[in-house]
Structure formats: C-alpha cells, structure tokens
Amino acid sequence: MSESAHGSDGAPSSIQSDPFQPYDDDRRARQSRWRIVFGSLSLVVGVMGFCMQGMGTGMVVFGGQLSKSAGFDLPPPPAIVAGVTIAQFAVLVILGIALIAGATMLLRRNPTGRSLVLGWVVARLIMVVVGLALAVVTLKPTVDWQTEIVVTMRDQMRRSPNVKPEQLPPIPEREAAEAQAIRGLAVASIFFATWPFVMAIVLTRPFVREEIESWRREREGAPDRVV
Secondary structure, eight states: OOOOGGTTTTOSSSSSSSSTSOOOHHHHHHHHHHHHHHHHHHHHHHHHHHHHHEEEEEEHHHHHHHHTTTTOOOOOHHHHHHHHHHHHHHHEEEEEHHHHHHHHHHHHTTTTHHHHHHHHHHHHHHHHHHHHHHHHHHHHHHHHHHHHHHHHHHHHHTTTTOOOGGSSSSOOOOOHHHHHHHHHHHHHHHHHHHHHHHHHHHHHHHHHHHHHHHHHHHHTOOOOOOO
C-alpha cells in the first residue's frame, strides 16, 4: 500500500483515492444550502412582487387622483382595463401571500412550505398565460387610453406660459405604441415565468425531496434513516 493511502503509523489515511471526488460531508453541506438560498430569494420575490403589483394597480385605479395633485386632470382608465387590473391584483395578492408563507416555511424547515411553493409555481405559470391573453384583449383600449393621456397633458401644458412647444410630450403613433406594448408583454411574460420554473426544478430535485422528507420525519418524531 502506498504512503499516500497510509499514515506514518501504518493506519489508513483519510485522504480519498480520487482527488476529484467531493467529500460526502461537503456535498451534503452544499446541497443543504438550497433551503437558505432559494427560500430567501423566494421570500424577496414574494414581497417585491406584492409591492410592485400593488403600486401598478394603484397607478391604474387611482392615477387620476394622483395626477390632479400634480396639476393635471387626466382621463380615467377604460372600465375593461380597470376591471382586469383589479381582478389580476386580487388573484396575485393571494399568490403572493402563498409564496411568502411557503418561503418562510422552507426557511423554518417546515415540509408544508414545499407544497405551498409548488402550488404557487403552477398557479403563477397559469396566471402568466392568462395575463398575457388578457393583455392582448385589452391592448387596443390601453393604447387608446395612454394616447388620450398624452393628448390631454399636451393641451393642459400648452396653457402654461412657462412651457415651450418643444417641451410638450410627443403624441405616440398607434402602430409604434402597440408594437412597444407587445414587446413589453413578451419581456414581462418571460420575466414572470423564470422564477416559477427555477423553483419547480429545485423543489423536484431528488436530494431536495429527500431532505424535506427528513423534516417530515423529524416533526413526526420518527428516527431519521441513515443514508
């Protein structure tokens, strides 16, 4: 037996025969970090999504009141745009709460967190498709409303002696506005679908399912099996 496999006293050394083979303890430690990394990121995604959705909905529903405080009297959104926005907000608030709760449970080693997050993954991907379809349906009234806002702002700004003609916002062309809106929809759909796909992959990995099952056994008081 070579000296690299035995210590000076003839006892077997702890050095592995394959230097490229990761140590079991190191691999387990690396794998167990998923709970902190993805649990924390999911918590951040849930909180930020909750806030951003609330702000976006507030701008659509209460934008008229906010614009009045800035000196503009802008037209309200079309009924279909306001209705779709409020309905989506109601659903996404529930999903956001589910994601926040599930991420918190994962951080606390609660196996129910996996079920909540996986449920959020499925529902969020469905909402991406539904939201894209609704955005296409409301594309024309949304573009008309945005154009009307610009026209109204130009008229009101023109009355001010301190505003020069070149400072007036340009009126968007319909084709350009619709093309920009479609590009925004595509980017937003990809963006909002990315994290659900990532979490679906992570939570279905064998070592993740095995670790979550060990949490369940710990909570039930059963002895953890030796792997």
